[in-house]
Amino acid sequence: MNTLSQKPERKPDLLVIKDLVKYFPIRGGLFKRTKAMVKAVDEVSFTIREGETLGLVGESGCGKTTLGRCILRLVEPTSGSINFMGQELTELRPRAMKELRREMQIIFQDPIASLDPRMPIGNSVVEGLAIQNIGTSKERFEIAINMLRKVGLEDYHARRYPHEFSGGQRQRIGIARALTLQPKFLVCDEPVSALDVSIQSQVLNILKELQRELGLTYLFIAHNLSVVEHISDRVAVMYLGKIVEVTSRKELYLNPLHPYTKALLAAIPIPDPTIKRERLVLKGDVPSPVNPPSGCRFHTRCPFVFDHCSQETPPLREVHPDHWAACWLVE
């Protein structure tokens, strides 16, 4: 846990994302012409280092999930580059992509929908190995059973169907399924937001343990800042398709630079009524990603807005060593 108290050695980059863009067309009318674009992810760049957990936070609808799915090419990015272990993912042919999928997996937000209701969970866990044609069916089954044990389930559970499990158990099955291929990189797409608070910590601890044991790298998508603080080494904050701030967890929580990050942190409830703190309340709703505001996308809600904000988009700059922010106020 306390790796950050010492000066952490900078590990090699596992995933480098550059100017990633994903626009979803809105089609309509007689000839299905593209009427507008939903700018879900708009020129996002960041890196994830080997063995670390990068937390990705932001309000709902800001493009976190789309970003996670673009990285795995479950959604084809519109443009930009995704470099994973030295390979450019966006240019990979299907066969090579299938091969590379062994190295990168995803766990989903909804543990009910992410398991096939007509498949015993043993088969679900084994599925990756079967698709990738690894080992004999007996070997596969052994790997799957081992994985189930690792996430705290029993052998006899393998024969059961998803509806026979609780939410937490299902999420652990989802983790086991993702890990049977022994990936290096795991996208955790809000893995605990659908769970009970008591179960959340259980699943988070399993994720942490597995990370230590298997040397995994996580992209941890969440909207709960406390969860992100608990699990992340570094945190990226997203607003309306753009990353506005990236830095180490400690730096972010102690010294947030971007006004949006400040507002988010101010909104974390503290279970102590005697503590008074400066309140920074955002007004209004998140603007539509179909028609994002000009310049800095946050300028419509920013308490510190000035003229320049609406004219030019602030770039994501390294303000302090390893602390990146996209705001004109930060120098």
Added chain:
Amino acid sequence: MSANMKVAELTGEEITIQERTPFQIVMMRFRKHRLAMAALVVITLIFMLTLFAPYLANFEVTEISVGDYFLPFGAVDEDTGRVHYLGTDNIGRDYFSRLIFAGRVSLTVALISVLISETTGVIIGAISGYYGGALDNVLMRFVEFMLTIPSLPLLLIISSMLLANEDLIPIPAIVLNTFGKIMLLNPRDTRSAVLIIMVLAGFGWLGSAQLMRGMVLQIKQQTFVEAARSLGASNTWIIFKHMIPNAMAPIIVSASLGLAGYVVAEAALAFLGFGIQDPVPTWGNMLSATQTFMMDKPWLPLVPGLPIFICSLSFNYIGDGLRDALDPRLKM
């Protein structure tokens, strides 16, 4: 509170919860559907009758007892002492023997038609829904176009064309042999039965293709499909391992309702004289051959009419029962 629970409470015995597979759950719920269970029993009985027809029939199907026309139920053949359970028809053939052999032909035609049409419908529907886009448009507009055509006149035209020209569609000998053995027919009559199956199935897959497409569109949105894709699954894998198993419930229901439809459709074709021709009995052509005696000897058309009615009704009830058992929400 049930007695078992009380015993468990008093003795402090551990209650083990039995694990049930989805199939067991479905069977359990199906058994609670009385009408469907009764229908299943009736259908099984009719199947047994037709299956053991060669052993149960007293007479050959084409055997004519000269002079013994319109014999009543239970009449005894004077020369051989064999019983005409259901009497004889207008040209002195044993009605019971013809009826059960006819069932063999009618039910085989219905079953095979359902099998072919549902399989085709499932595959085409799955492809159409899964790939979407232009392919989906072309396939579904074609299906809709076909559905707008009133099928009976078209069935009549096509079947009369096919039945008249032997060489129009060559049927492999192996198919003829297999079906010949099932229906106990000679190759010539088997050929017309196979053609009827093709015609019926050729129109029957349209509905199930639409049904399957709808199911696939719905399943496609589910996260487990995305999970499979992230594991590297190909489209074929996803369609066969995830789409089809998950869409099976309504397909099974539509198949059992389809059976009822095919029994009636085959009878209708035969009744209008475009199906399998007379020396070979089917429920439909027995009905059409005896309809002229409707007024003075009403049992003659009633005897073949009744199994058509019963089968169609039973298949419908079984379909209802399966629908409720497979998915209680799936009320069509």
